[in-house]
Amino acid sequence: MSEKIPQNSTRPDILDTGQWHLAVDISKEGFGAWLLPDASLGLTPRVVINQAWAPSDEGLLGRIEDAVYDNPAVLDDYSADIIVESDRQLWLPASIYPTDEDCAEAYSNIYGNDLLDVMVNDLGKEKCAFTLVPGLKSFMQRSFPGARIWSQQALLKDTAGQPDNIFKFLVDIRQSSFDLVLFDRNELQCATTHSWKNHSDIAYVLCNIADTYGAAVKDSDIVFSGVRDVRQALGKILAPYFKSVSQKSHDLGGLEIPTAVYLAINRKKRYAYHKR
Numbered sequence: 001m002s003e004k005i006p007q008n009s010t011r012p013d014i015l016d017t018g019q020w021h022l023a024v025d026i027s028k029e030g031f032g033a034w035l036l037p038d039a040s041l042g043l044t045p046r047v048v049i050n051q052a053w054a055p056s057d058e059g060l061l062g063r064i065e066d067a068v069y070d071n072p073a074v075l076d077d078y079s080a081d082i083i084v085e086s087d088r089q090l091w092l093p094a095s096i097y098p099t100d101e102d103c104a105e106a107y108s109n110i111y112g113n114d115l116l117d118v119m120v121n122d123l124g125k126e127k128c129a130f131t132l133v134p135g136l137k138s139f140m141q142r143s144f145p146g147a148r149i150w151s152q153q154a155l156l157k158d159t160a161g162q163p164d165n166i167f168k169f170l171v172d173i174r175q176s177s178f179d180l181v182l183f184d185r186n187e188l189q190c191a192t193t194h195s196w197k198n199h200s201d202i203a204y205v206l207c208n209i210a211d212t213y214g215a216a217v218k219d220s221d222i223v224f225s226g227v228r229d230v231r232q233a234l235g236k237i238l239a240p241y242f243k244s245v246s247q248k249s250h251d252l253g254g255l256e257i258p259t260a261v262y263l264a265i266n267r268k269k270r271y272a273y274h275k276r
Contacts, residue, residue: 022048022078023265024144025258026132027085028055029175031067033074034252036265044253048074055176060133068143080147081264082140084119087177087193089130089153094122103129121154126188128154152260153191156181159263160188166243167215171206171234172259173226178202182213189213199234206238217241223248225259 019038025031030052037043049071053063068074090107097103104118107129117137121128130151131137140149156170160183167189170181173196182190190209196202210217218241224231225248232247239245250262 017077020078022074022080023261024080024082025261026064028060031064047255057133061135065139075143080144082144082147082149083152083260083264084130084132084149085152086130086132089128089151091191092127092129094125094127097127103127119149121151123154123157150264153179153181155260155263157188157191158267160186167220169206169220169222171222171224173230175227180206180209182209199230202234203237219243225250
C-alpha cells in the first residue's frame with residue numbers, strides 16, 4: 001500500500017531526521033523512546049524503545065546503554081528531549097546559586113555525587129539539580145549531543161500556569177513512585193518524589209505536606225496525572241475535601257506516555273525557536 005501524502009504538500013522524506021523529534025524517558029524502572037513526526041509527514045508517532053526492568057541502582061547504567069546500543073536508530077541526528085526520572089533532586093534559588101557549577105557543588109555537598117554527574121535545569125527563579133546514576137550525564141552527552149535534558153519535577157513545575165490566589169498541588173503517579181509539586185499563588189513551595197504501594201500512601205503524603213505548608217485542602221486545587229486507575233480512584237476519595245480535583249490524561253497518537261514526556265513535547269511546541 002502506498003503511503004498517503006497530505007493534500008497540497010510536497011512529499012515528505014521519512015528518512016529525514018530533521019522531520020522527526022526524539023523523546024526519551026529514562027528511570028530506574030525502564031527506558032522509553034518515541035519518534036514524533038513533523039506534521040507534513042502525515043504519520044503517527046513511533047514507539048522505538050519500551051523496556052522495563054526491576055528498579056535497582058546496580059547495573060543501571062549498563063541497562064541504559066544496552067537499550068540505546070540495541071536500538072541504534074535513536075542515535076541518528078534527531079532533535080531530542082530526554083527526561084531523567086530521578087528521586088534525588090535539589091531545588092535551589094537562582095539568586096543564591098546563579099550558575100550550574102554552583103548548583104552542582106551544592107548538590108555534591110549533600111549527596112556526595114561527582115560534580116560532573118550533576119545535571120541542572122534553569123527555571124528562572126529556581127534551579128533544579130539532579131542525578132540518576134554515575135556516568136549517565138556523560139553517556140547522554142556523547143550519545144545525544146545537543147539534546148535538552150530534563151528532570152521530571154522541573155517539567156511539572158514549568159506547567160504552573162497563571163498565578164492563583166490558592167494553593168495548587170500537582171501529583172503525577174507512576175507505577176511505583178509519584179511526584180508532588182506544591183504552589184502557593186504560583187510560587188513553588190515544595191517538589192518531592194515518593195514511593196508508594198497503595199492509594200493510602202499517596203493520600204498520606206499529600207495530606208502531610210498540606211499540613212506542613214499550611215495549605216487548607218478545602219481551599220486548594222489538586223491536579224492528578226499518570227497511572228489512570230490510581231489517580232481516578234484517588235480523585236474520587238479526595239474530591240469531597242479539596243476545592244477542586246481534576247485529572248490530566250496524556251497520550252501520543254493514542255499511545256499512553258509518561259506525563260513528563262508529554263510536557264517536554266508540548267514545551268517544545270510552545271518554544272518553537274528551540275533548535276538542536
